[in-house]
Amino acid sequence: MQTLEYPFDSGLILQKKRSLKRQLAAQEGLVPKKVAILSGSTIGEIKNILELFLLNAGIQPEFYVGGYALYYENILFDDGSLAAFQPDILYIHTSSKNIVNLPTQADSPQQVEEKFSAECARWQTLWNAAAKFGCPVIQNNFELPGYRLMGSMDAVDTHGHVNFINRLNTMTAEYAAKTPNFYMHDLAYLAASVGLDNWFSPTVWYAYKYAMDTQYIPILCHSVANIIKSLFGKNKKSVVLDLDNTLWGGVIGDDGPEGIVLGKETPAGMAYSEFQQYLKELSRLGVLLNVCSKNEEEMAKKGFERADSILKLDDFVCFKANWEPKHRNIAAIAQQINLLPDSFVFMDDNPAEREIVRRELPGVTVPELTAPEMYIRALDKAGYFEVTTLSADDKKRNEMYKQNAQRAALEQSFGNYEDYLKSLEMHCEIGAFDQAHAERITQLINKTNQFNLTTRRYTAAEVEALMNDDQYITLYGRLVDKFGDNGIVTALIAHKTAPGEADIDLWIMSCRTFKRQLEHAMFDRLVAVCAEQGIRKINGFYYPTAKNLPVKDFYATIGFEKVAEDEQGNRTFAFTGFDGYQPQCTVMETVLL
Secondary structure, three states: OHOOOOOOOOHHHOOOOOHHHHHHOOOOOOEEEEEEEEEOOOOOOHHHHHHHHHHHOOOOEEEEEEOOOHHHHHOOOOOOOHHHHHHOOEEEEOOHHHHHOOOOOOHHHHHHHHHHHHHHHHHHHHHHHHHHHHEEEEEEEEOOOOOOOHHHHHHHOOHHHHHHHHHHHHHHHHHHOOOOOOEEHHHHHHHHHOHHHOOHHHHHHHHHOOOOOOHHHHHHHHHHHHHHHHHHOOOOOOOEEEOOOOOOEEEEHHOOOOOOOOOOOOHHHHHHHHHHHHHHHHOOOEEEEEEEEEEOOOHHHHHHOOOOOOOOOHHHEEEEEEOOOHHHHHHHHHHOEEEEEOHHHEEEHHHOHHHHHHHHHHOOOOOOOOOHHHOOOHOOOOOOOOOOOHHHHHHHHHHHHHHHHHHHHHHHHOOOHHHHHHHOEEEEEOHHHHHHEEEEEHHHHHOOOEEOOOOOOOOOHHHHHHOOOOOOEEEEEEEEOOOOEEEEEEEEEEOOOOOOEEEEEEEEEOOOOOOOOHHHHHHHHHHHHHHHHHEEEEEEEEEOOOOOOOHHHHHHHOOEEEEOOOOOOEEEEEOOOOOOOOOOOOOOEEEOO
8 A cells, every 4th residue: 555655644644544444444455463562662553553554565463462661561571461362473662761770970880880781680580481482573672862971971971871871772683683483563764764852752752652753653664674574575576676766877778878977076966876776785785686678778777787787787787678567577577587567676767667567567566756865765764675584595695686687597498397307317305304404494484375275474493393293294405406505495383183094285386487397306305204103094175375376286286185175265185195105296306404
């Protein structure tokens, strides 16, 4: 919904929250999640607005709201209600008003250090206790104080509140860096971005006990929602970029590559160069860059041959420069790299082109652009690519998609698909879930939507618990071929039910590797493990969503029989063909780990 996309009108959101909720709640395919919000200050309106941003991200939240200022008691001395709620997310909404041990000028240096140690211990005790709920924990860091008793020295002297809070924020960041399932929400940055004098309103605090001016609640909720949607795989995956007056100034077809505006010689050139540098860094995080421009292809490519162009042709996965309508080119890019339209952000300086893409491809996100010096802000503050985990596979994603393009080109030269698969010289590595790969497996589970038969999600704690439970069979798969390592791209979880039976709770696979027989290799291994454990029947389930329709008949293709289907399209399949089972994967070597 455009109303909730950055830059949004906070006043309008607060005013129209009920009607916005009705519209958003009517969407199909919302993913239900339980969100507990624990209070360090008043949180009523925060819950209401956070709900809007989560709905806009495709998440249907159910809330547990802790008692006023009882965040510490709710976690350490839970009366059972929070545990019974079984939250998927725990958000601790605190601020500098919840710091207990701030120093005074009367304290000795030793007393200041004792207060700092006590404050750190208090928060770490809270965070360690929160881990018992087995879900991701999000904790605000602390905004700077609204006054400085010593002026600039407040940031230097050990008694200064600025100094003390900066040290607390460093401690919080270090704890988050080393603690799985704990995520720091950078409240200090939000307050600084609007100005401390604006962020905190003494009038609102004394009257209503909100630790911020209520007009900034949408900014806070948008920021927290970005973390939550990232945890549940709702991030965007790619930026599709226009060229003229988007990546450089001017029209390359008219001005030539030497005449476009780029580099350090002019203010506009510096703005375009800094935007290119920002995009370059995004690509290093695994965000896919693509071009969609109305231009002659060869002339368009020459813009990236300039010495002062930070982006080069190798930085792009797909390059569409032609005179076709842009929405058709974006649809072609989506098909070529096998991503859904809602994975894309389209950036174009032309408002008419933006509006056409919004109308023709409603799944694509199209931010408003103004002057080139504001392009970074438009992309960055929207939170499309919020990072909660960053694996080695993420950093290699651009290279993996380029390798896929090479595979696609090779496929065109073969008349027989199996011969093509054999020519890839593939081998897969299949093993049970282990600690070394748990982070990537969890990330894959929570980000995969197309080849996802049951749409279940698992937290890091739940994935880790499965490793030590002999009632579960877990498998992950890595695929390597002559073009490169695709990384860990598939995972399966099954649990033993009745004697001799097992249910597949989850089976997911990256769309990059579907139909290369890795799914058959995984099933071959599952059948072997089940047979070893005396299992003679495997039940599989398909629960339809808007995104997983391509796999609705998948189980039937690997030897399952459909035994039930309800009015919602939920299907149950059964496999009993253990006797005389022959491996289905015929085009790659399987290495068991």
